[in-house]
Amino acid sequence: MRVTKLSVSGLPVALTVALSLLAGCKGNSAKDAGGFPRDQTLYLGGSQWGDPSTFNPLAESWQAAWPVGDRFNLMYEPLINYNSQTGQVEPLLGSLVSKSNDSIVIELNPAAKWSDGKPVTSEDVKFVYDLGRKYKDAATAYVTEFISQINVAKVGNTERLSFLVDKKGRNNPLVILDLLQAVRIVPAHIFQPLLDKNNGDLSAVKKLKVDSVPVVSGPYNLKTYSNQKIVLERRDDYWGNAALHAGQKPGPKYIIHPIFKDNNAFAIALQQGDLDASQTYIPRISVKAKDGVGTWYKKAPYFVPGSIPMLIINVTKEPLNDKAFRRAMAAAINYGDIKELAVSGYANDLKPGLIMPAGLEAKYYNEADAKAHAVAMGAASAKKILADAGYKSVFKADGSLDYMTDKTGKKLPSLSIKSPAGWSDWEAMIKIAVKSMREAGIDVREGFVDASLYWPAKPSGDFDILMDKPSASVTPSLPWSRFEAVMSSRNWAACGKSMNENQGRYNNPKAADYNPKVDSLLKAIPLLSDESALKKAYAELNDIFLDDQPAIPLVYLPEQFYEFSTKTWTGWPTEKNPSAPPQLPWVSAGIKTLWNLKAK
Secondary structure, eight states: OOOEEOOOOSSOHHHHHHHHHHHHHSSTTOBOTTOOBGGGEEEEESSOOSOOOOOOTTSOTTTSOTTTSTTBOSSSOOSEEEOTTTOOEEESSEEEEEEOSSEEEEEEOTTOBOTTSOBOOHHHHHHHHHHHHHOTTSTTGGGGGTEEEEEEEEETTEEEEEEEEOTTTTOOHHHHHHHHTTSOOOOHHHHHHHHHHTTTOHHHHHTOOOOSSOOOOSSEEEEEEOSSEEEEEEOTTOHHHHHHSTTOOOSOSEEEEEOOSSHHHHHHHHHTTSOSEEOSOOSOGGGGGGGTEEOSSSSTTOSOEEEOOEEEEOTTSTTTTOHHHHHHHHHHOOHHHIIIIISTTOSOOOOSSSSOSSGGGGGGOOHHHHHHHSOOOSHHHHHHHHHHTTOEEEEOTTSOEEEEEOTTOOBOOOEEEEEETTOHHHHHHHHHHHHHHHHTTOOEEEEEEOHHHHHHHHHHTOOSEEEEOSSOSOOTTTTHHHHHHHHOOTTOOOTTSOOSSOTTOOSOTTSTTOOHHHHHHHHHGGGOOOHHHHHHHHHHHHHHHHHHOSEEEOOOEESSOOEEETTTEEOOOBTTBOSSOSSOTTBGGGGGGGGTOEEO
16 A cells, blocks of 8 residues: 555645535545545544644654544554443453552453554563653653553463553552553554664654554554545454454445534534534534434433533732632633533533533532532622622723722732634633623633644743643543642642643642642542542542632533534444444544444
8 A cells, every 4th residue: 555645736725625525425426536435435524623744653642643643543553442431441452451559461462463464562562652761752751650660471372561550650550541541552663673773863753754654553544645634544454353343344444534624614514414423513513413413412412521621720820819719700600601602502510620420420529518618609609709808890980890909909910811712612611701700890801812822821821811621531540630630739830830730830839828638639549449438539629629719610521522424324323322432433442433334
């Protein structure tokens, strides 16, 4: 198989893509301009937004094109998958043998092979993990905080790998489970010679595009790509067909990801049947059901919750350093409007705290306890909290808010919520939150900026309030990882220096009001196996969060929006057909969908 870049016509990109798609989507026997039969081709969207720059699996996740970056399984596979619907760890290149506070043991599948016929071995696994020990700029450098070493033992004709918990490091077996389903294994016999050829310079190897006949372990491989679309072709000799799927091949021979400019283009293509599935935000999905568009649930909320967009508060700034002020902000916001107007009702009602009261996290949620620590909702409650703390709101003659003063009478600065411009659902949430808070007398404004300004601002603390979605992927470590992302002081640093968690700088260890209980609970939870002890620890951590309010959750949203069309392909997972979790068939256990799809 030879990989070539598709030529680009002189037509505008959007028009060229639209014509190409339409040519290939009218009738099951039709072919598009590239010659792909519609009844053998699956069109998926929502993960590639710009020109594909590299297909190198050693490149940073944000840099690599679909389906190589992020947690995509189509070309390069991890050791195990996590089923976000059942909470079960499922086998892939390996299977989970045991887990404890000392080690996670994985047995490699002896059938696993690379596309060049060579077996997948412990050498490949150790290669990609050990890159993080040898190179600080390796994508796996962070794993060294959790894994002290990897031991290999032979059991019959199989290899067992023991990932030892680094007791002197993070001492966190829970995150190791996350890593084993996140790190994609690469062929050492391909990449080690490339390193040797470049005198061990990883940065030079990372610059290679790896776009010509890549050696992969997954069920699909790269066929062609351009700035209009990325095309994958099924590997009929994929090892997993026999080892994991009873000899069956995936339904689609080709998978194509068209590259559009915005959510609306994906929405139109899905409604017309030119796109088979998407993970983009599409408003008012219910009205598209008549066009064969489906979601996990047939009725609201349509999607399974998995993440919590929230406002991260920079607690080093006045008046945000006052928890009474932060609690007033939380009280003022109209969460019902955010749910119904900003995200089209795609959510259950918001409950106090950082734990989702539904799904896999529900067992850790104590509703009575959470309500006891939460503030009363509404503008009247917010105004009372502000007044009791000595804040005053000054209004103009027309009744609009002018500014605020603190208890000494000093004028306070106007606050801004920083968020990427053009992210329509986030913008809508922020506009509603700002309107609610200003009506309660809180001087907050919208602060939409270019994404190039947003991303550097996060770790440096260059914001008053930041719109974010911490711990957005559903992994084995939730809800712990969400608390860690919002509250951990482990790497606390002053604004201007980089922090990858707790970017609001909550709970400074050097401050007089530092609460050591937060960090002690975050350290203890990953080592707890007793469910009653876990419930108690999570409840205590949630109570502290609600008392101090270092962030303001806004709504429950899915890990990824999961919408599909039944015009060409059937067999999509739903609430009544839970054959795979509600994910596009390229992420984790969601990939099982490919073996259930059938063309009409």
